[in-house]
Amino acid sequence: MAAAAKSNTNWFAIGISAAVVVVLVALGALVVVLNNQATAPGTAPSSAIVNEETGAISFGEGETEVDTFVDFMCPICGDFEDTYGEQLQSAAADDKITLNLHPISILDRYSQNTEFSTRAASAVYCVAAEAPDSALDYFNLLFANQPEENTAGLSDDELVSLADQVGAGAAADCIADGTYKRFVTSQTNDHDIQGTPTVEIDGERIENSEIGARFAQILG
Template sequence: MATAKGRTSGFVIGITAAVVVVLIALVGVVVWMNNKATDPGAAPKGSIINSDTGAITTGTGTDKVTLFVDFQCPVCKNFETAYGADLQKLAKDNKITLEYHPIAILDRLSQGTNYSSRSGGSAYCVAQSKPSSFLDYLNTLFANQPAENSTGLTDAQLVDYAKQSGADKAADCITKQTYFKYPTAQATAHQITGTPTVEVNGARLDLTKATDLAKLTAILTKNGIQPGQ
């Protein structure tokens, strides 16, 4: 009986040890999967790119306007139609510092093609290879924005628009999807849940509030621009 009991105890200990090993392995897999999901991938580098924050910057003015945009987002397109040209002009004149963060939160709306990630990554490719072409490329993407729940633009179309914007050397980067992961990681890092997200001098605005929107329009009016005109 003592021998049988010893064997039983040994069996239980063996099973327990095996379960512990399996649980440890499962925890390791979960941790690995979580790390993979939040892996930012390669970080773009360039004269107008802040690799730490993900900001693509034009202008050197004292006032800073920061925009987080998803190229699949129709509200972002509406915002750019209303304010983009004026803000970009002020940035080109160095009256403001304008930061764009291409991010991806709407991949689910492109029928499995991950258009938000691909287009956001392509914008970093252009900013890196031809900084002076970035704004033209951004404007082109919004002008040719695909409808939500469509397959989005193909990589070949993104390359074509990059070339039209003067960024021929971005083609390989776009085709290889070098920065595919970066827009999603940036959305997570900056806690972006909706687009466009706008910050003025570091303060995040609630665009549904007139008082917050006034902080943005004040930047324009102080520089002689009347919004909507």
């Protein structure tokens, strides 16, 4: 009887141990899945004006390529657009350059936990995907209505309202859903953006102190 009892106890212990192992394996697998979901690049916008590999929203077909990386909460980006935006966009319209705009996000910490930088960048991709003819107007309108740092920024309803103003009402659901937020994060990381604005000319990253002189060479 004692031997039988001892045997039963051992099998019970083995069963418990096996169950614990199964649970731990399942939890480990769940953690891996959740981590993969959190770090996945997200859905890339499908649009004739979006390069799915580089994330650029492109305008013009000039030989010289100018890439600008901007955060819609960044006041210096606003100054940059005031100074160079019209020149760059006009040059792209005349096919003197190819202008590649990269909406990115590094300043969410300055929007009172609303993730404004990420939401605004995602909204631009929404317009590029759903109403590409309105994308540049929407880009400019966001800077015209740029919120100050350390505010909540624009709400999703306000981002949708601005889209309506430029004829991009079709992007409303995409904006409200934050469809491209994860894509924005992956693009920011992939391009190793540490500060905004960041400018590249034909793939060469330009020091901020040299931007004016280099643009003068390109734009005349």
